[in-house]
Amino acid sequence: MPTLGIAIVGAGMIGAVHRRAALLAGAEVRGVAASSPQRSHEAAQSWNVARAYRDIEEVITDPQVQVVHVCTPNHLHRAMAQAALEAGKHVICEKPLATSLEDAQALAALAASRGLVATVPFVYRYHPVVREARARIAQGDLGPLHLIHGSYLQDWLLDPASNNWRVDPALGGTSRVFADIGSHWCDLVEWISGERFAEVSAAFSTVIAERGAVSGQSFSTPTAASTMQPVTSEDVAAAMFRTGAGTLASLTVSQVSAGRHNRLWFEIDGAKASVAFNQEDAERLWIGLPDQREKIFVRGPGAGSDDQRRLSVLPAGHAQGYAQCFEAFVADTYRAIEGERPQGLPTFEDGLRSAQIVDRVIASARSRAWTTIG
Numbered sequence: 001m002p003t004l005g006i007a008i009v010g011a012g013m014i015g016a017v018h019r020r021a022a023l024l025a026g027a028e029v030r031g032v033a034a035s036s037p038q039r040s041h042e043a044a045q046s047w048n049v050a051r052a053y054r055d056i057e058e059v060i061t062d063p064q065v066q067v068v069h070v071c072t073p074n075h076l077h078r079a080m081a082q083a084a085l086e087a088g089k090h091v092i093c094e095k096p097l098a099t100s101l102e103d104a105q106a107l108a109a110l111a112a113s114r115g116l117v118a119t120v121p122f123v124y125r126y127h128p129v130v131r132e133a134r135a136r137i138a139q140g141d142l143g144p145l146h147l148i149h150g151s152y153l154q155d156w157l158l159d160p161a162s163n164n165w166r167v168d169p170a171l172g173g174t175s176r177v178f179a180d181i182g183s184h185w186c187d188l189v190e191w192i193s194g195e196r197f198a199e200v201s202a203a204f205s206t207v208i209a210e211r212g213a214v215s216g217q218s219f220s221t222p223t224a225a226s227t228m229q230p231v232t233s234e235d236v237a238a239a240m241f242r243t244g245a246g247t248l249a250s251l252t253v254s255q256v257s258a259g260r261h262n263r264l265w266f267e268i269d270g271a272k273a274s275v276a277f278n279q280e281d282a283e284r285l286w287i288g289l290p291d292q293r294e295k296i297f298v299r300g301p302g303a304g305s306d307d308q309r310r311l312s313v314l315p316a317g318h319a320q321g322y323a324q325c326f327e328a329f330v331a332d333t334y335r336a337i338e339g340e341r342p343q344g345l346p347t348f349e350d351g352l353r354s355a356q357i358v359d360r361v362i363a364s365a366r367s368r369a370w371t372t373i374g
């Protein structure tokens with residue numbers, strides 16, 4: 001296959017992660033469009049790429065670009081992804097796919113009608129032991145499910161002097177912590193368990209009422225106390241779900257939990273066994289068994305399900321993590337463009353599903369009532 005030409009829109013932390021994954025997957029990173037022509041030039045220089053695009057128009061009219069990676073703040077996802085799809089480009093769009101359900105619906109419908117590959121980086125699906133958990137549940141090792149529970153905790157917004165575009169609903173969307181990271185957890189456990197959430201009862205809390213002025217950086221940069229601004233998006237959230245099959249689930253999310261940097265954790269308990277996974281200790285899957293027995297499945301290419309082996313690119317004990325998940329996701333997206341059908345590739349349909357859940361979670365938090373997800 002000829003080398004894919006790609007462009008990245010957005011030059012923050014996650015844009016750099018996409019660039020690295022694209023290079024490792026064998027693509028040519030043609031250029032970058034950042035928040036201003038000046039920033040595009042700076043990013044193009046530091047990334048060593050040929051083009052510093054002025055805007056999305058220049059990106060989509062570059063005939064050598066076949067794939068556009070949308071890595072902007074959330075409120076721009078719809079416009080950027082739509083422009084790229086309408087120009088016939090394949091798209092990887094960061095999550096949340098859009099800041100409203102309507103926008104996510106429009107993007108999923110557009111991608112489907114154009115027959116283009118359009119994916120969303122729900123990258124935690126690419127931890128090999130996550131694949132192992134999914135395979136074991138699919139082959140009935142856990143039996144009927146009894147309970148799904150877990151949390152996704154971070155601490156990068158613990159300091160009230162810290163701020164970020166995600167905090168501002170005009171840039172990040174109405175929901176912050178739930179849409180940003182709760183969305184990952186929901187995508188992951190629905191995909192692993194094979195069960196879909198049918199209803200939700202959720203609550204949000206903004207525990208830090210004022211923060212320093214938004215710095216424009218991807219991650220928080222403390223600012224002077226004199227520039228404090230009121231905050232309306234949630235710092236923490238709790239949600240109870242019931243799946244269509246009747247299984248109860250609970251989730252706690254936070255971006256203000258000291259010492260928890262990126263701790264996505266879940267446990268799925270069935271009639272015959274349980275599995276538990278911690279993203280910060282991603283080489284191991286805990287398997288709980290009856291009669292005081294437990295096992296640890298260790299990631300590696302030599303054992304376990306086909307998918308687990310395929311994604312174990314390093315020998316056991318040579319730690320894989322977030323970066324390898326991203327690399328595998330981007331490589332699978334490119335394989336799909338070449339006509340393959342990689343297992344578990346998260347598409348705009350999954351981005352739309354996530355937008356549906358976020359929309360219903362917000363509705364439930366507002367109404368303080370159990371709400372149907374559909």
Ligand code: SOE
Pocket residue numbers: 154180181184262
């Ligand atoms: C910040 O909360 C963030 O970068 C998320 O936006 C990512 O989706 C998550 O993978 C890590 O944390």
